[in-house]
Amino acid sequence: MEINKIGEVRSKYKEPVGPDEMRKSKSIIEVEAEYVDGLDQIENYEYLQILFYFHKSEGYDLIAKRRKGPERGLFTSRSPRRPTPIGITTVELLKREDNKLHVYGLDAVDGTPVLDIKPYASFMDHPTLSLEKKTPRYQINKLIKYQNLHDLLLKAGELHGHYCPFLALGVLAAADAMTRLDADNDGMEDLLAVVETNGCFSDGVQYTAGTTFGNNSLIYRDFGKTAVTFVKRGDSLETLRYYLKDSNFVEQKYPEAAKLFKKVIAERKGTKKEQEKMKELWQEIAFEIIEADIKEYFKIEENIEIELPDYAPIFExxxxxxxxxxxxxxxxxxxxxxxxxxxxxxxxxxxxxxxxxxxx
Ligand SMILES: [Zn+2]
Ligand SMILES: [Zn+2]
Structure with missing residues (x-):
């Protein structure tokens, strides 16, 4: 077996400081002269997979402590201490300058030997693709099951276009309801959400519960309240209503953001800089809310009576x-x-x- 070093990492980190911290920074991969031709047209790829050698790592334990949670087997972890100390990270390619690749997201220290570079393509590297064709909500269900609300909110942003407190509240309520009702959703109206607002909140609900405008499982009641009732149809109806206890929480907990909101959105008077600042604050607050205890924000009522339409009729x-x-x-x-x-x-x-x- 022969393994060659094809380049080296240039990073501001001389020593490891934890992968999350390191992944937030830019670094450079310097490819050795004899391999540079292999970079031809690499600019066409947005993401690359970098294989590198953990040159500072020594020894290994087959059962290892993790940074969070209980001990478990080495091959279920990304620890650098391994029998073959090779790391693999998907990075964003920012630009190429001759033999230098400027990348974002590489968690390797300065001087790390690089062993290989491959293009990342979601259709090739995504192991669940065939499963997803059968169950489109596979990824969402997994995030709900493992209570990875951070990533759920991240994905909900794709639908909503920005991150904001009320989007986060919608995700929070819907993820909680899906868990308590032990519900899945194939978009056939067996799970419904009756929303009482047409605000950002409802997009968090639509994304997370899959109860959407187009599949007739989103029912809109024009009440102007941050509230939603989830209904699971079965032999009997199971219902859960979430009502936001304090809709002024932004003013009270985040006065700076509330002030900016008034100026930028309500009065449409903000400068470009203020718009950017608001987006930034909004995003921070959203990701803070998503980690909160649901009872801090919502009053939750079980088994409430609700009048429902029948399954949507099909007309000629x-x-x-x-x-x-x-x-x-x-x-x-x-x-x-x-x-x-x-x-x-x-x-x-x-x-x-x-x-x-x-x-x-
Ligand atoms: Zn929003
Ligand atoms: Zn006509």
Whole structure:
């Protein structure tokens, strides 16, 4: 067996300081001259996997203490103390300068020998892909099961576009409900969320519980309260309602953020810098809330009575006599000799927008 060193790490860290801390910094991988041609077109990859040698590590224990939690087997850990002390980390490639790769996220100290570089591709390196095709919520369910709310919030941000306190509260409530109701969701209306706000909170609920606008398992009650009732249909209905006890908590606990919110969002008067600062604070608060005890924020009621619609009916389609567009028959306006869509008939309709449900 022959293993070659193809380069070396340049980092501000001369000694290990813990992987989380190190992963937050940039470092450089200097590739040796004889291997530089192998970097051809590497710029096309956003992420790389770096294999490196833990040159400062000595010996190993097969059962080892972890930084958090009880002891367990070496091969269930990422400890550097191993029979073959090789590390592997996925990094973000920031830029390439000749033989230098500027990367973000490498947890290796200065002078670490690099053994290999490979492109990271989620479709190749993601071991659960076939499972996900069968159960699309595989990853989300796993995060809920292991109570990894931090990562759930991270993912919910993909749907919501930013991190904010109320998104975090939605994730917190929904993850708690999914656990207590022992619920999964295949988007077939067996699990419903009845939300009482059209604010950020509802996106945390939609992402985490999978009760969405499009799969008819999100029911919206135009009450303007930060509250949600989860309903699991079965032989009987199981319900859980979460109501935010104190909607002024941001003003009280985070006055700086509340002040900025007023200026930047409510009055739309913030400078670019203030907008950035607000986003930063909002994100910090969101990730703080997600670690909180749910009872600190919510009043939780079990088995409440709730009036529910039946499973969503499937209607036949019709075509508008005027514009020809296809529409649900139940939404058509029937005239004596024609069928019109609401737009062509210029009839009233309802719209859900930032103001709630309004009649137009
Ligand atoms: Zn938000
Ligand atoms: Zn029409």
């Amino acid at each position: 389609d019709q075509n508008c006599s005027k514009c020809g567009e296809n529409l649900m028959a139940s939404k058509a306006v029937q005239k004596v000799d024609e069928v019109l869509c609401r737009n062509c008939a210029e009839s009233k309709y309802y719209q859900l927008d930032g103001s709630g449900i309004i009649e137009k």
